[in-house]
Amino acid sequence: MADEVVLTSLRDVESLRFFHVVCHRDSAARRLGLESVRKTFDAWLDGYGSPRQIYGETGINGFQPIVTEYLPELLCLSIQCPFDDVREALADILDDVKKRGRGLQVPRRLEQGASHFISEKEIVPVDTPDDKTRTLFVDAFLQNNRLEHITQLMGYHPDYLECFLRTQHYLLKEDGPLPFEYRHYIAIMAAGRHQCSYLIKLQSHEFLLQGGDPDWLKGLERIPRKLKDLNEINKILAHRPWLITKDHIEKLTRGKDSWSVSEVVHALVIMAQFHALSSFVFGCGINQEVDQDGGYTFRPPSVSDASEVDYSSDGSSSGENCSEFEGGGLSVLMEKMRALTEAREEEMTQDELLKRFQHVESQNALITTNAQPPSPKSDILCYVDDTTFQYEDFAKRGSASEIPTFRAQDYSWEDQGFSLANRLYTDVGNLLDEKFNVAYNLTYYTMGDNTSVDTTAFRRTIWNYIHCMYGIRHDDYNYGEVNQLLERNLKAYIKTVTCYPERLKKKDYDGVMREFKHSEKVHVNLMLFEARLQAELLYSLRAVMRHMT
Numbered sequence: 402m403a404d405e406v407v408l409t410s411l412r413d414v415e416s417l418r419f420f421h422v423v424c425h426r427d428s429a430a431r432r433l434g435l436e437s438v439r440k441t442f443d444a445w446l447d448g449y450g451s452p453r454q455i456y457g458e459t460g461i462n463g464f465q466p467i468v469t470e471y472l473p474e475l476l477c478l479s480i481q482c483p484f485d486d487v488r489e490a491l492a493d494i495l496d497d498v499k500k501r502g503r504g505l506q507v508p509r510r511l512e513q514g515a516s517h518f519i520s521e522k523e524i525v526p527v528d529t530p531d532d533k534t535r536t537l538f539v540d541a542f543l544q545n546n547r548l549e550h551i552t553q554l555m556g557y558h559p560d561y562l563e564c565f566l567r568t569q570h571y572l573l574k575e576d577g578p579l580p581f582e583y584r585h586y587i588a589i590m591a592a593g594r595h596q597c598s599y600l601i602k603l604q605s606h607e608f609l610l611q612g613g614d615p616d617w618l619k620g621l622e623r624i625p626r627k628l629k630d631l632n633e634i635n636k637i638l639a640h641r642p643w644l645i646t647k648d649h650i651e652k653l654t655r656g657k658d659s660w661s662v663s664e665v666v667h668a669l670v671i672m673a674q675f676h677a678l679s680s681f682v683f684g685c686g687i688n689q690e691v692d693q694d695g696g697y698t699f700r701p702p703s704v705s706d707a708s709e710v711d712y713s714s715d716g717s718s719s720g721e722n723c724s725e726f727e728g729g730g731l732s733v734l735m736e737k738m739r740a741l742t743e744a745r746e747e748e749m750t751q752d753e754l755l756k757r758f759q760h761v762e763s764q765n766a767l768i769t770t771n772a773q774p775p776s777p778k779s780d781i782l783c784y785v786d787d788t789t790f791q792y793e794d795f796a797k798r799g800s801a802s803e804i805p806t807f808r809a810q811d812y813s814w815e816d817q818g819f820s821l822a823n824r825l826y827t828d829v830g831n832l833l834d835e836k837f838n839v840a841y842n843l844t845y846y847t848m849g850d851n852t853s854v855d856t857t858a859f860r861r862t863i864w865n866y867i868h869c870m871y872g873i874r875h876d877d878y879n880y881g882e883v884n885q886l887l888e889r890n891l892k893a894y895i896k897t898v899t900c901y902p903e904r905l906k907k908k909d910y911d912g913v914m915r916e917f918k919h920s921e922k923v924h925v926n927l928m929l930f931e932a933r934l935q936a937e938l939l940y941s942l943r944a945v946m947r948h949m950t
C-alpha cells in the first residue's frame with residue numbers, strides 16, 4: 402500500500418499522460434503498431450524522455466501513437482481508439498502493466514457515449530462505414546488528438562462537419578492575427594459566459610499545449626490587461642449584442658498595448674463561435690469527454706452501474722414515433738408548410754410585414770424559461786465576471802428609439818460582414834460564409850419518417866426566429882410564418898438553447914420535435930448555432946465598420 406501510486410485525481414499525477422492512438426486499418430500495421438505501442442509505453446513508464454520525443458521516435462507508417470501532454474493517462478486507450486484490433490492490443494498492455502504491479506489504479510470510462518440525450522447506439526459510431534464521415538473523424542482525431550464528442554455528434558451531417566472542422570482549425574491553429582495561447586484563452590472566456598465547462602476544459606488543455614502560462618488558468622485576475630480588456634465586449638456580445646457600439650471597438654484599439662483592428666476581429670469571431678458552440682453543446686446534451694470529471698470512474702464495474710451508466714434513459718424515451726404532438730403533429734406541420742409555399746404570391750405592404758415582426762418579437766418576450774440558472778462552480782466562475790448579466794428580451798430593451806431594430810438589408814452578412822471580415826482577417830469570411838451557407842441550405846428532404854418533403858419554410862423560419870430574438874429583421878420575410886410553423890414548446894426550446902443554453906434539461910430536448918429523428922434535432926441545433934453566430938457577427942462587425950469610417 403505504502404509505495405503504491407494511487408490516482409486520486411487524474412490531474413494530480415503529473416508524470417502520467419494521456420495516450421491516444423490512431424491507426425489506419427491495415428493488417429500489417431497491427432503487428433508493427435503493437436510492438437511500437439509496447440515500446441512507447443515501457444519507455445514512458447521508465448521515465449524516458451518527454452512525450453514529444455516519444456512521439457517523434459515511434460511514428461510508424463500507418464500506425465502512429467500520439468502522446469499528448471497534460472492529459473491523464475490510459476483512460477483513453479479503451480475508447481478513443483476507433484479500431485477494435487488496436488483497442489484489444491492496448492487492453493492487453495494495460496493488463497500487463499497492472500500485473501507488473503506498478504500500482505496504477507486505472508480509471509474506467511463511464512459508458513455513456515457522446516450525448517446524454519441520445520443513446521449511444523443511435524449516434525454515428527466512430528468506426529462508421531460511411532467513407533466521408535469516417536475520413537472526417539480520422540482527420541479530426543489527428544487535428545485534436547481526440548475525437549471530440551461534438552465532432553461525433555456532427556457526424557450525422559458530414560457536409561456541415563467538414564466546414565465546421567475547417568473553420569475551427571483555421572480560427573485556433575492556423576496563421577492569424579492572434580497568438581495561439583490568446584485564442585484558446587478567449588475561447589475559455591467565451592464559454593465561461595454560458596458556464597460551459599465542457600468547452601472550458603477542452604480549451605484549457607489546448608491552451609497549455611500551446612505553451613500558455615498555467616497561472617492564467619487560475620482566472621481573470623492572472624491574465625494580462627490586454628486580454629482582460631475583452632471582458633466587457635465578450636459579455637455584451639454573448640447576451641445582448643445589440644448594445645455593441647463603435648465605442649467598444651475604439652476603447653480596445655486605443656492607447657498603449659492595445660488591440661489592432663485585425664486582432665479585434667479575430668477575437669470577435671472566436672468569441673461568437675464559442676458562445677454559439679456552447680449553445681450546441683447544451684442543446685444536444687454533449688457529455689464530458691472521457692478525461693473530464695464525470696467522464697470516468699475509478700470504481701470497478703458493478704451491478705448498480707446501470708444507473709450511473711445510462712442516464713440517457715430516464716424513463717422518458719425520446720419517442721421517435723410518439724404520436725401526441727402538441728399542435729397536431731408532423732402531418733399538420735407539413736400541411737402548413739405546403740400551404741405557405743403555395744400561398745407565397747400574396748403581396749403584403751412593408752408596414753404589414755413590420756407589424757408582424759414586432760408581434761413575433763413581443764410574443765417572444767412572453768416566453769420565459771422556468772428553469773433557474775445552475776449555480777456556477779468556482780472553476781468556471783474564475784473566468785466570468787458579472788454573472789448576472791444575461792440575455793434580456795430585445796423587445797424589452799427600454800428606449801426603442803435609441804436601439805432600433807437591426808435591418809438586415811442595411812447591413813447584411815453577404816454584402817458587408819463577409820468582406821469586412823475577409824479584409825481584416827484573411828479568408829475568415831470565406832470560411833464562415835461557407836459554413837453559414839451549408840447550415841442554412843442543408844436538407845435531405847425528409848421530416849421524421851416522411852420523404853420528398855420541401856422543408857425550406859420550416860428551416861427559414863427557425864433561422865429568422867433566432868435573428869428576431871436579437872432584434873434582426875429580414876424585410877423580405879413574412880414573420881406570420883413563425884406562429885404557423887413553430888409551436889410554443891419549440892419556440893421555448895429555441896429560446897433556451899440560444900439565449901440560456903446552460904438551463905436546458907433533457908426533458909426539454911425530449912419534449913420537442915417528438916416525431917423528428919435525433920439527426921434532425923441535431924440539425925436544428927446546427928441552425929441555432931449558425932444563426933446565433935451570424936447575429937453576433939452582424940452586430941460586432943457593424944461596430945467595427947463604424948469605427949473604421
Ligand SMILES: CC(C)C[C@H](N)C(=O)O
Pocket residue numbers: 843844845846847848849856859917921922924925
Ligand atoms: C430539421 C429537419 C426537419 C430538416 C429535414 N430533415 C430536412 O432534410 O430538411
